[in-house]
Amino acid sequence: MRKPVLAETTYSEIHGDVIAMECFVTALCQALSPGSRKVLRKEHQRTTEVARTLLLNSGIPDGVIDAFERSVQRQADAMSRVQGPEARKQQHIDQTAASPPDAK
Numbered sequence: 001m002r003k004p005v006l007a008e009t010t011y012s013e014i015h016g017d018v019i020a021m022e023c024f025v026t027a028l029c030q031a032l033s034p035g036s037r038k039v040l041r042k043e044h045q046r047t048t049e050v051a052r053t054l055l056l057n058s059g060i061p062d063g064v065i066d067a068f069e070r071s072v073q074r075q076a077d078a079m080s081r082v083q084g085p086e087a088r089k090q091q092h093i094d095q096t097a098a099s100p101p102d103a104k
Contacts, residue, residue: 018071025075029082041079048072 029037052072055065 022075022078026078026082029079037079037082041076044072044075044079 029040032040051068052065055068
């Protein structure tokens with residue numbers, strides 16, 4: 001069995017870090033109130049625009065910029081889909097009310 005080369009190890013570590021960060025961001029969005037999620041979306045747009053400007057002026061490879069853009073879009077989509085605790089609670093109440101009573 002061959003040992004992984006440095007690039008494979010680095011890729012695996014980065015990939016694992018990205019997955020962990022996406023889990024954290026999703027959990028964070030779900031825990032926030034609607035007002036806080038709105039602020040988060042606005043700050044996300046602001047900070048990604050700053051990062052985008054820096055990346056475009058840095059001479060970094062296009063592949064990195066493309067990956068950044070895909071991740072930014074995925075994060076924005078995730079933030080718009082997330083339901084906070086109040087929406088999940090209401091959804092549970094609605095589902096419980098729609099369920100037929102137990103027949104005993």
